[in-house]
Amino acid sequence: MNTGASNVWHPNTQMSEWDVFDSISSGDGVWLTDSKGFRMIDGVASMWCNVWGHSNGEIVRAISRQAARLQHSPLFNLTHEPAEKLARGLVGMSPGMHRVLYSENGSSAVETAIKVAFQYWTNEGDAGRTAIASFERGYHGDTLGAMSAGHVPEFFERYRQHMFDAIELPVPVQGGANFGGGGEAVAAPEMLQRCIEDISDVLSARKDEIAAVIMESGAQMAGGVRVFEPSFQEQVSGICRENDILLIVDEIATGFGRLGPMCVYSAERSKPDIAVYGKMLTGGYLPLAATLATRRVYESFLGAYDEQRHLFHGHTFAGNPIAAAAANKNFSMYKKYDMVSHVSKASKTLADRIAEHMSSMEEVGEIRCRGLVAGIELAGGGSTADPAPPGASANRTIYEAGRKNGVYLRTLGNVVMLVPPLAITAPEIDMLVERTAKAIRDAAPSL
Numbered sequence: 090m091n092t093g094a095s096n097v098w099h100p101n102t103q104m105s106e107w108d109v110f111d112s113i114s115s116g117d118g119v120w121l122t123d124s125k126g127f128r129m130i131d132g133v134a135s136m137w138c139n140v141w142g143h144s145n146g147e148i149v150r151a152i153s154r155q156a157a158r159l160q161h162s163p164l165f166n167l168t169h170e171p172a173e174k175l176a177r178g179l180v181g182m183s184p185g186m187h188r189v190l191y192s193e194n195g196s197s198a199v200e201t202a203i204k205v206a207f208q209y210w211t212n213e214g215d216a217g218r219t220a221i222a223s224f225e226r227g228y229h230g231d232t233l234g235a236m237s238a239g240h241v242p243e244f245f246e247r248y249r250q251h252m253f254d255a256i257e258l259p260v261p262v263q264g265g266a267n268f269g270g271g272g273e274a275v276a277a278p279e280m281l282q283r284c285i286e287d288i289s290d291v292l293s294a295r296k297d298e299i300a301a302v303i304m305e306s307g308a309q310m311a312g313g314v315r316v317f318e319p320s321f322q323e324q325v326s327g328i329c330r331e332n333d334i335l336l337i338v339d340e341i342a343t344g345f346g347r348l349g350p351m352c353v354y355s356a357e358r359s360k361p362d363i364a365v366y367g368k369m370l371t372g373g374y375l376p377l378a379a380t381l382a383t384r385r386v387y388e389s390f391l392g393a394y395d396e397q398r399h400l401f402h403g404h405t406f407a408g409n410p411i412a413a414a415a416a417n418k419n420f421s422m423y424k425k426y427d428m429v430s431h432v433s434k435a436s437k438t439l440a441d442r443i444a445e446h447m448s449s450m451e452e453v454g455e456i457r458c459r460g461l462v463a464g465i466e467l468a469g470g471g472s473t474a475d476p477a478p479p480g481a482s483a484n485r486t487i488y489e490a491g492r493k494n495g496v497y498l499r500t501l502g503n504v505v506m507l508v509p510p511l512a513i514t515a516p517e518i519d520m521l522v523e524r525t526a527k528a529i530r531d532a533a534p535s536l
């Protein structure tokens with residue numbers, strides 16, 4: 090029971106499961122310290138956004154310098170150098186992109202992308218393009234438009250009547266419930282081909298009504314860590330082009346090195362019209378997200394004022410200078426410390442350690458890794474779609490066992506996520522994996 094001592098309503102949480110929440114009072118590198126002095130490794134990079142660890146001096150100084158100079162001035166009628174510099178950097182790392190719209194969180198940035206796609210077509214004089222197509226178990230955020238583009242029933246179903254319907258496309262992931270008649274074991278190349286045929290059929294049949302396809306870039310995260318088959322994204326991109334449908338790639342959770350490359354869509358040889366970044370943009374220090382558009386998309390919004398072609402969208406704190414300064418510092422540090430090479434080595438260490446410690450654990454089912462992301466299914470749980478055990482969520486039980494073992498964990502249904510700060514070292518990875526394996530063992534009798 091909640092004691093009522095707090096007035097905070099925690100996100101996506103059954104509040105009755107928690108008596109109290111551990112109060113984090115400081116952070117240092119991969120460590121979080123609570124008010125009683127107890128330390129935990131941040132096993133989920135504070136919801137997948139932390140890059141350099143906590144309290145990094147370079148980013149903290151950049152934030153404090155910017156705060157002392159200009160804490161906020163809006164991008165309405167004005168501009169400022171931190172936002173300009175960041176936009177140059179983002180466009181520079183994102184092939185094909187030309188302009189950047191800012192917002193404060195990933196969901197808003199996805200909403201922006203969807204509005205841009207809808208209005209692109211009305212600007213082009215095609216009022217019939219009103220549909221969004223998106224992928225089975227895709228996740229793009231928790232606001233109404235972003236939820237509508239998502240297909241994770243356990244998150245969104247109870248809001249269905251308030252959402253717009255998005256066309257659901259299949260994903261070539263083994264066991265994918267929506268694929269080719271329901272999760273039978275199919276060899277990967279055949280599965281990929283059948284998915285691509287399905288997608289091609291749907292998009293070509295409905296091309297006159299679809300404004301955009303939206304997909305997570307490289308892998309689906311909140312849907313349960315579902316890594317795309319090689320060439321899937323490239324082929325989807327090709328089908329969108331053939332049918333003149335806009336492609337939006339959501340790099341919020343996967344870009345900026347989380348899966349390895351800075352820009353996943355480019356590594357996957359896909360050619361989107363709109364790309365969205367968030368989470369790790371500021372190194373995980375301040376809220377900021379970005380929606381990028383190609384020149385073709387951007388130019389369709391230009392015209393005389395009374396044509397009313399401009400984008401009717403803007404947030405008060407969009408491109409906030411302190412957040413942009415943090416992002417610029419973060420960005421420069423990727424090069425300075427060659428983060429992409431580090432992630433490539435650290436990813437292998439993470440996958441190897443997980444295999445070593447967990448592949449033969451009877452409490453563990455399938456393990457899926459890419460970059461510095463691992464999804465560890467609890468045995469018997471199957472997937473995030475399975476109901477939590479009666480009475481308590483797997484998340485609550487695993488959190489508690491993690492805490493006792495000194496690791497901060499947050500599961501997605503029955504999938505234990507390991508998504509550490511990117512700068513994590515090899516000895517820290519050893520500790521993270523050992524502690525998580527122990528936590529899963531300890532929690533198993535209560536699951």
Ligand SMILES: Cc1ncc(COP(=O)(O)O)c(C=O)c1O
Pocket residue numbers: 194195196197199228229230231305310311339340341342343367368
């Ligand atoms: C792929 C993806 N898109 C969008 C979002 C939403 O971002 P935010 O939580 O910042 O609104 C998330 C969050 O986890 C995500 O994983």
